[in-house]
């Protein structure tokens with residue numbers, strides 16, 4: 001079988017780390033930077049972490065929004081991490097530390113992982129809205145937003161989970177499978193062809209989640 005071709009959205013955020021893991025696992029990787037990169041040849045799509053409102057805006061401006069949504073709706077497998085999970089949610093709410101009145105915090109400089117969508121911005125959430133779920137951005141606040149833990153992810157035990165100003169899932173619709181929770185909050189789901197999580201599996205050496213994603217790819 002030829003190598004699966006995985007398109008990694010590469011407009012902003014932590015995309016390189018996904019590319020390294022997928023290449024090491026035997027996939028061919030193409031960076032999605034413009035509309036022409038989004039083709040029917042893609043066997044899978046990765047939506048990386050970063051800043052969801054910047055990504056959402058760029059994806060529209062670069063003409064990738066409709067073709068990407070079409071592929072997702074055609075059941076092309078998707079791996080979405082953190083900001084990527086926000087892009088897939090049918091509803092997005094703002095958590096602690098979001099918004100004009102929020103505290104700015106100073107614990108870490110994770111500015112590329114956090115910004116506020118402008119009111120009435122046509123690029124504001126929801127974005128692809130291909131998973132029926134409500135996701136809360138910056139759900140852990142700015143000061144406590146970055147932490148690491150370990151837990152179960154579906155059948156996988158002891159999965160390292162690195163959170164960087166991550167969201168969590170407040171509620172899920174029918175047929176959305178919950179794969180992981182941390183402190184009773186949902187942090188990973190599967191819905192049909194889409195795997196989405198609040199944390200960053202690409203920042204740890206454990207490749208089980210990427211292997212699971214590749215197992216969805218024909």
Ligand SMILES: NC(=O)CC[C@H](N)C(=O)O
Nearest residue numbers: 049050051052082083113
């Ligand atoms: N690590 C991340 O991807 C952070 C997500 C970011 N805080 C957002 O709301 O888009």
